[in-house]
Amino acid sequence: MRYLATVEGQTYEIEINGENEITVDGKPIDVDFIAVADHSVFSLILDGISYEAYVYPNETEVEVLMRGKRYPVHVEDERQIRLRQTSKDSVADTGEFLLKAPMPGLVVSVPVVMEQEVKSGDNLVILESMKMQNELKAPRDGRVTRLRVQAGDNVDQNQVLIVLE
Amino acid sequence: MRYLATVEGQTYEIEINGENEITVDGKPIDVDFIAVADHSVFSLILDGISYEAYVYPNETEVEVLMRGKRYPVHVEDERQIRLRQTSKDSVADTGEFLLKAPMPGLVVSVPVVMEQEVKSGDNLVILESMKMQNELKAPRDGRVTRLRVQAGDNVDQNQVLIVLE
Amino acid sequence: MIDKVLVANRGEIAVRVIRACRELGIGTVAVYSSADRSALHVRLADEAYLLGPPPARDSYLRGDKIIEIAKRSGAQAIHPGYGFLAENEGFAHAVEGAGLIFIGPRSSAIAAMGDKLEARSTVTAAGVPVVPGTEGKGNLQDGELIAVAPEIGFPLLIKATAGGGGRGMREVRTPEEMPDLLQSARREAEAAFGDGNVYLEKLLLDARHIEFQILADSHGNVIHLGERECSLQRRHQKLLEESPSPFIDEELRSRMGTLACTAAQAVDYLNAGTIEFLVDKDRNYYFLEMNTRLQVEHPVTEFVTGVDIVKEQIRIAMGERLSLTQDDIHLKGWAIECRINAEDPAHNFVPSTGKLDQIILPTGPGIRVDTGVYPGFEISPYYDSLISKLICWGETRQEAIVRMRHALEEYRVVGVKTNIPFHQCIMDSPQFQAGDFDTRFIEEQFSLEESQNGKHKLPDIAAILAVLVTHREGQRAAQIVRRGDRDTSNWKRMGRWERMNH
Amino acid sequence: MIDKVLVANRGEIAVRVIRACRELGIGTVAVYSSADRSALHVRLADEAYLLGPPPARDSYLRGDKIIEIAKRSGAQAIHPGYGFLAENEGFAHAVEGAGLIFIGPRSSAIAAMGDKLEARSTVTAAGVPVVPGTEGKGNLQDGELIAVAPEIGFPLLIKATAGGGGRGMREVRTPEEMPDLLQSARREAEAAFGDGNVYLEKLLLDARHIEFQILADSHGNVIHLGERECSLQRRHQKLLEESPSPFIDEELRSRMGTLACTAAQAVDYLNAGTIEFLVDKDRNYYFLEMNTRLQVEHPVTEFVTGVDIVKEQIRIAMGERLSLTQDDIHLKGWAIECRINAEDPAHNFVPSTGKLDQIILPTGPGIRVDTGVYPGFEISPYYDSLISKLICWGETRQEAIVRMRHALEEYRVVGVKTNIPFHQCIMDSPQFQAGDFDTRFIEEQFSLEESQNGKHKLPDIAAILAVLVTHREGQRAAQIVRRGDRDTSNWKRMGRWERMNH
Numbered sequence A, B: 001m002r003y004l005a006t007v008e009g010q011t012y013e014i015e016i017n018g019e020n021e022i023t024v025d026g027k028p029i030d031v032d033f034i035a036v037a038d039h040s041v042f043s044l045i046l047d048g049i050s051y052e053a054y055v056y057p058n059e060t061e062v063e064v065l066m067r068g069k070r071y072p073v074h075v076e077d078e079r080q081i082r083l084r085q086t087s088k089d090s091v092a093d094t095g096e097f098l099l100k101a102p103m104p105g106l107v108v109s110v111p112v113v114m115e116q117e118v119k120s121g122d123n124l125v126i127l128e129s130m131k132m133q134n135e136l137k138a139p140r141d142g143r144v145t146r147l148r149v150q151a152g153d154n155v156d157q158n159q160v161l162i163v164l165e
Numbered sequence C, D: 001m002i003d004k005v006l007v008a009n010r011g012e013i014a015v016r017v018i019r020a021c022r023e024l025g026i027g028t029v030a031v032y033s034s035a036d037r038s039a040l041h042v043r044l045a046d047e048a049y050l051l052g053p054p055p056a057r058d059s060y061l062r063g064d065k066i067i068e069i070a071k072r073s074g075a076q077a078i079h080p081g082y083g084f085l086a087e088n089e090g091f092a093h094a095v096e097g098a099g100l101i102f103i104g105p106r107s108s109a110i111a112a113m114g115d116k117l118e119a120r121s122t123v124t125a126a127g128v129p130v131v132p133g134t135e136g137k138g139n140l141q142d143g144e145l146i147a148v149a150p151e152i153g154f155p156l157l158i159k160a161t162a163g164g165g166g167r168g169m170r171e172v173r174t175p176e177e178m179p180d181l182l183q184s185a186r187r188e189a190e191a192a193f194g195d196g197n198v199y200l201e202k203l204l205l206d207a208r209h210i211e212f213q214i215l216a217d218s219h220g221n222v223i224h225l226g227e228r229e230c231s232l233q234r235r236h237q238k239l240l241e242e243s244p245s246p247f248i249d250e251e252l253r254s255r256m257g258t259l260a261c262t263a264a265q266a267v268d269y270l271n272a273g274t275i276e277f278l279v280d281k282d283r284n285y286y287f288l289e290m291n292t293r294l295q296v297e298h299p300v301t302e303f304v305t306g307v308d309i310v311k312e313q314i315r316i317a318m319g320e321r322l323s324l325t326q327d328d329i330h331l332k333g334w335a336i337e338c339r340i341n342a343e344d345p346a347h348n349f350v351p352s353t354g355k356l357d358q359i360i361l362p363t364g365p366g367i368r369v370d371t372g373v374y375p376g377f378e379i380s381p382y383y384d385s386l387i388s389k390l391i392c393w394g395e396t397r398q399e400a401i402v403r404m405r406h407a408l409e410e411y412r413v414v415g416v417k418t419n420i421p422f423h424q425c426i427m428d429s430p431q432f433q434a435g436d437f438d439t440r441f442i443e444e445q446f447s448l449e450e451s452q453n454g455k456h457k458l459p460d461i462a463a464i465l466a467v468l469v470t471h472r473e474g475q476r477a478a479q480i481v482r483r484g485d486r487d488t489s490n491w492k493r494m495g496r497w498e499r500m501n502h
Helices: A078-086 B078-086 C011-023 C040-044 C063-073 C089-097 C107-114 C116-125 C142-152 C175-193 C250-266 C298-305 C309-317 C397-410 C420-428 C441-445 C459-501 D011-023 D040-044 D063-073 D089-097 D107-114 D116-125 D142-152 D175-193 D250-266 D298-305 D309-317 D397-410 D420-428 D441-445 D459-501
Strands: A002-007 A010-018 A021-024 A027-036 A041-046 A049-057 A062-066 A069-077 A097-100 A105-109 A123-129 A132-137 A142-147 A160-164 B002-007 B010-018 B021-024 B027-036 B041-046 B049-057 B062-066 B069-077 B097-100 B105-109 B123-129 B132-137 B142-147 B160-164 C004-007 C027-033 C047-052 C077-079 C156-160 C170-172 C198-202 C208-216 C222-234 C237-243 C271-279 C285-291 C334-341 C358-360 C367-371 C386-394 C412-414 D004-007 D027-033 D047-052 D077-079 D156-160 D170-172 D198-202 D208-216 D222-234 D237-243 D271-279 D285-291 D334-341 D358-360 D367-371 D386-394 D412-414
Touching (some): A002 A078, A002 C459, A027 C459, A041 C459, A049 C459, A049 D047, A069 C420, A123 A160, B002 B078, B010 D459, B041 C040, B049 C047, B049 D459, B069 B078, B069 D420, C004 C011, C004 C063, C011 D397, C027 C040, C027 C063, C047 C063, C077 C309, C116 C285, C142 C156, C175 C198, C208 C250, C208 C285, C222 C250, C222 C298, C237 C298, C250 C285, C271 C309, C298 C309, C298 C334, C298 C386, C334 C420, C386 C397, C397 C420, D004 D011, D011 D027, D011 D040, D011 D309, D011 D386, D063 D077, D077 D309, D089 D107, D116 D285, D175 D198, D237 D298, D237 D420, D250 D271, D250 D285, D298 D367, D298 D386, D334 D397
Parallel strands (some): C004 C027, C027 C047, D004 D027, D004 D077
Antiparallel strands (some): A021 A027, A027 A041, A041 A049, A062 A069, A097 A160, B002 B010, B010 B021, B021 B027, B027 B041, B049 B062, B105 B123, C156 C170, C208 C271, C237 C334, C271 C285, C334 C386, C358 C412, D156 D170, D237 D334, D358 D412, D367 D386
């Protein structure tokens, strides 16, 4: 199976041939790779050097956290590479901004109302989480078209709070 | 659901009525009972006193390990109580002794042969595990009727090694 | 005599206090909110009683319930930990009024030091220098504060009169920012402390935050246990502390320590407390405030002095004399504490909640972990994000740093994100290693992104790991699909079987 | 100069040595058997190389491979830990021959002390008293040993000449037992050390096992770091050690310590070593043997002296002078170590293997854990059962005991059984608390069953817990059955759907 992995502007072509055998940009390398403690933490021995990292795959990238440093890696497999090569990005900019809760918490106040025009930097929601009050601000000018929460609501992470148009 | 729990010669009649409500020998008691770290370790708050224990149910009894002390508890539910009351113990003593491996390990030697008459205390198997040699002895006089292992075998815990008759 | 103590707190500090009591042969009573039934302090205490629902105002801030539980359970004393009711004069007073012992200062000293304005006038009168600000001018309105601000000069700080821990605190760089920031500071202070009053203070640049631990018994003895360096802060929250401070020599330590004892004596202080100073680059020092309680960072002092501060608190509360004199206190080696928070340093430090699927703690010599969590515990969004403290001791500062670097790497937390990578970057920073920083270091001179441009970069290894994990996940997904196929064919088989038998 | 060390061991001691190297800025090379790919020492080292299949003779005892890996990886030195090749004179000699540094004594000293018979003659010549036995009589045959036994008197001990750690050791109470026990001792010694030679030694009753830690540099300096009390043993395996010993006062410590240094000097000793003594109830002491390596129980000495013994070993190997003199060594407070073994104390201590599903470590002040495992790791049957060491320090012995009691209770291991309950019973024992025990205590005066008849018995709580868990399990089983029903009906639905569509 062939993959392209892009990290910090550099792309590596990595092919997985077997349990312990990969090629990186054409060079064959012996790897010894296991999961530690079932998941998220992985141990890799490569040419005798012992590495360990957290690896978190998510929708858009694979996050690798190694020795306190974070590497967001974009990984494509063969199918995705083909897809990308044959299609164009067809998603249009809808012009909507969805204010999502960056963390779970309690809505302390919502200093805007429906249809209100707001300026970039205006407070949209005051969210309390872990004893800190967080001011969630408008990233650009716009108009409040949906208002999904009110003071006193408990919200989950990534829950949509307000929509601007 | 009604249970009989016998520990150290004393039998308690315990009825579970709800999530937090039990009766012990007829007395209702509020309990607050949760599993810690998913399994094996349990936390119980009873009249404000906080207890914690390992609880290991196995085929014949429930082993409770609390504050360094071990309590083997025999638990019967309603169905088992009825069964016991209506039937007699019908298992006959077969006269066989199955020597099982008390631990996983390597068989170092088997100083007996088939059909050999052995005396109580004779070595049947020398088993090496975690760098210690363990002499597995005959618990009574008898004759070797089955011999399932030989020197060099790796055995699992509870695997039958030798049968005496 | 005290033979049972109620611990009016949660998390690592409740656990810390429970441990100290147990070792003194004293029984312990935990209190908890319904979110904390499985919390470590509930598990470790001899007794545990429910306070109420998760929000602090309904549970850990319910002083009335806490006193009632103390009396009902037969506890003679209450240890407040830090935060929650620890510096609430009214609570301390109510505890005293209920005939119980408050393990901390007298309520009068909390009042004197808790109101930042009064504190500053008191210590000024005792000859201790303070940072210029609106101290001693009463609780001013926004208009008055805006008017007086230019006299103090910009930049300045808005601080909550009743506050601490960075809550209700705002930095103001220009006069124009004053109205908005006053409003948000008051709102946060009101929410955090039930008191929206604020005051202004000059913002010292190139300053270090250095504090002295003091102990005072009821027989008039006051000693200090040396200093803690607490300049590494983010949003005015301490992140990392050490003792001693690389900035302080024996002469300055002795001078400031004596002054700290003087400040404590000015309010007839009892029990453990901390005098916070700002020290500018010319070694001028100014009294900032007194924390009339146990501090989060007390373990670094314990490591270098060998004194168990929490046990001393309890002994003092029992009326015992300090067993140590100032001459007995010598700092040995170096200790560093990293506060481990459940937050994602790569995404603007948003709090991270959820179940701790796995924790692998660092172990070995010179390592201490104070924690309120364990694998399997669920981090709720109701309380602060501090989940544990990692403290390392070394014979020298250099050794303590190296030990901490490796301990941070060994410390594995799966299930929530933590700021461990952030601490790793600080340990790797040449400026930190050189002891060359001030209170602005983290926010102005330190960058998580830049620190990643070091010599130890391994993008190729990251790429290989990312691909190996992606491949493994893909194979697992394929297996599930295959199993799904099998299930479908089972269904089909079952269907056929059913047809045949109907 | 040493800038890379190969650690020829596994488990907690390999991890301990890796930590010391890292803190000295020295690179580390781990070696491992195929059973240990995910072991902690492999995870923490900079480099890791496979030795071979799980059995020690094919992996950790392959001195030839280890030396080859050291040379290939560029390591200049090898640390042997304890066990495996640590006291193998041939290995030390081969390491020296390969131009590498053996972090330990010279091979000549290992030879002199490793052969128990030669050791006893050497120290006798140096004026150190020894336990009566067949020392200096060469390797006797069974017949000769049986003949000489009555001269020594019963009870006596058969001990492996090459041995240690209780392997190849047997107690003999009557002359009749001699032949059988000689045979089994030789067999175990042969398997453990590749050398079936044994000797006899008088079994001292009411004796304590007390050992002195010594450090010797290549410049002729020898110091001791005080004693360790190691009398608590089961089947001649140490279980629990402390420092200082409750039996030793300053005068005796000084006298025995000086003697220990003399014994070390008699073999021109280099690096860390331990002189073991038996001390009878009249305070007569006898040289037992010298362990020419790091001991399992070294952390208790580290806690009370503040000396990092493993770092000292490395510094000595680099040719440095000891930085401390005898006058610098003062024992502060009290330290106790419990060896945590994967074994079931309730079932005759059978080894327990399997996956460590969960580990909750004790934390807080005065606690040190040295471990070779972590949650998720699988305990294999190939190596010894020691999985970690829990070490507690206290200002007094009493405090150390209380801290240990609670730490043992906090230490939760799920997946394998451990001897933690056994240690808890020892901590609760009045005799242990009074310091009143000898080497026979565990086997003759201490009973796990009897200790359970204490005042803290809670059979009613045990009954309630047993029923609550049984009930919960029953409900869970019922749910699975119900889910099975639902699945069946899905199949039925699917079947109907298929009929309709065919």
